[in-house]
Amino acid sequence: MMGEDVWPARLPVPGTAMGRVDATSQPPSGSGDNPDSGYHSYAYYRFELAQAQAVTLELTIMGAGSGNTDLGLELRSIGDQMLASSDGNTPTEQISRMLQPGSHIAVVSAAKQTGAAAAAYSLSIR
Secondary structure, three states: OOHHHOOOEEOOOOEEEEEEEEOOOOOOOOOOOOOOOOOOOEEEEEEEEOOOEEEEEEEEEEEOOOOOOOOEEEEEEOOOOEEEEEOOOOOEEEEEEEEOOEEEEEEEEOEEOOEEOEEEEEEEEO
C-alpha cells in the first residue's frame, strides 16, 4: 500500500491534518461511510516517535456541519489501548502527554455520548 491507501493515515511530527467526520446517520452495517454524507464517524492518524518525548495533540473544530459540531479527540496505543482523551464542549480539544518511542494513534471522533456530530477539523501535533 502506498500514499493515501495507508491506514491509518500518517501524521508527521510536527504536522497538521485536516478532514471531516460525520456520525449523524450511521451506515446500515454500523461501520464505513455515512450513507448521507460519505464521511466516516472516526478519523485515525498514526504517528511515529523515534525517542521518548512530550507530545501535544490539538484538535480545532471548524464546524461546517449541521446541528451538533462537537468532536472528541483520543490518544491510543498501536494496540488500541486508550491513553488519553479530550471530549469537552469547546471548539478545541487538546491532549499533552509524555510518550515512549514507537507508533501511536490519534483518533478524531464524531460519535460521542452526547450525541452524533458532524464537523470539519484541523488536527495538529507538536
